[in-house]
Amino acid sequence: MKKTVYRFSFATGVVIAGILIILIFTFLGDKSKGPLSEFLSKIQSKVIDIESSYLLSQRKPVRSADLGWFNKYRVDKELLSSPDTILWGIYDNHYQESFENVIRLEDNLNIDNALIQLYIAWGDKPEQEFPMKYVKAINSLGSTPFITWEPWLNDFDRKKHGLSIKEDQNKNGLLDVINGDYDFYIEKWALDVKEFGKTVFIRLGHEMNDPYRYPWGPQNNKPQEFVDAWKHVVDRFNGLGATNVVWVWSPHQAYMMYEYYYPGDDYVDWVGVGALNYGTVAVWSKWWSFSEIFGDYYYWLQMYNKPLIITEFGSLAVGGEKDQWFFDALNKLPQKYPLLKAVMLYNNDNDNTTLNKTLDWSLNSDTLTWKAIHKAVDNWVIDK
DSSP: OHHHHHHHHHHHHHHHHHHHHHHHHHHHGGGGTTHHHHHHHHHHHHHHHHHHHHHHHHSSSOHHHHTGGGHHHHTOHHHHTSOSSOEEEEEETTTTTOSHHHHHHHHHHTOOEEEEEEEEEOSSSGGGSOOHHHHHHHHHTTOEEEEEEEOOOTTSOTTTTTOOOOSOTTTTHHHHHHTTTTHHHHHHHHHHHHHHOSOEEEEESTTTTOSSSOTTSTTTSOHHHHHHHHHHHHHHHHHTTOOOEEEEEOOOGGGOOGGGTOOOGGGOSEEEEEEEEOTTSSTTOOOOOHHHHTGGGHHHHHTTOSOEEEEEEEEOSSSSOHHHHHHHHHTTHHHHOTTEEEEEEEEOSOBOSSSSSOBOOOOTTOHHHHHHHHHHHTTOOOOO
16 A cells, blocks of 8 residues: 555656646746756756656566666677677657557567667757657666767757858758857767767768758768768767767668768768668659668678668568568578678658658568568577
C-alpha cells in the first residue's frame, strides 16, 4: 500500500512540476530568455532525469540489461570507432511519443538496437535545439543516440542574431558557417553535448554531393566550402571540450566525387550511406537490389578505411518481394562487406520527404520480413 501511495505521489509530483514549467514559459514568453530560461531548462532537465530513471526502473525486464554487452563500446569512443561486431540501429518516426514501438520491433526481430537515430534540422525553433530529453532517454535505455544534423539555414532569424539580411539564407550558406555566423548555434550544441557527457554520433550535412535534394549541396556551395564548414563545426566542438562525438561523414554513394567532399581522416570517424529501395513507386525508380544500392559502391567507400554504417536501411513493397529483398541484403553480410559495422533500420510509416504522397517503410507488422531477417542473420559469421 505504501509503495502504491509513493508511486502515485511521485507521478503526481512529476506531472505538476512539468505543468508548472510549461505555464511559466508560456506566461513569460520572450521575457524568459536569458538566465531565467537557462535555470528553468535545468529544472526541466532534472525532472526528465528523475522521471526517466523511475519509469525505467519499474520496467521488467529492463531493456538496458539486454544491451549490457554494448556498455564497453558506448563508454569508449575508441572502441566504438572500431567495433568487432555489427551494431544494429533504428529510426522510428514515433519516438517523440515513446520508444515502445522500437522495443516491440526489437522483440519481434530478436535484435538489440545499440543506436537510435534522430533527425534534427538547424534553426531557432525549440525542436532544433540539442534534443537533451531524447538523448537522455536513449542512454537510459542502454543505447547510444545517433543524430542526423541537417544544416538548413532558413529557420534562423538573421536580424535577431545581428546578421546581414539575405534573400536566400541557404545560398552560399556554408560560407556563412565558415565565417562564424552560426557559431552561436553551433557552440550551444557543443556545450549541450559536453553536458550530456556520453557518446553521441553526429551525422552532419548528409548527402552533400547530391545536387538536387539538400540546400547544403553543390547547387549552393562549392565542395571545398563543405569541407571547410565541416572542419569549422568539428573544431568548435573540440575547442569547447565536446570531444564525446563520433562524426559520421555521409555522402550519396551514387553521385560519387567523394574525394572532393571528404574532410580528412582526422575529422571523420565513420562513413555512412543510405540504402533505401523505392521499388517502382516513382517514375525515376525501379526495384533495386541491396547489391546495386550499396554493394556496387563498397570498393570506393572502403578506400577511406573507416567503419561503415548503413544510415537508412529499408525497402518498400511496391514492385517486388520485400521479404526477399531483406534476406538477400542481409544474407552473409559480414562476409561480403567486412568494413560494414552498423545497419540502421528505417522504420518510418509516414515518410513524405521525397514524394507528394506518404511512403511506408515500417516493419511493425511485417511478419514475413521478420522471418527473412531472422533467417539471414543466422548465416552471419563475424571475424573477431
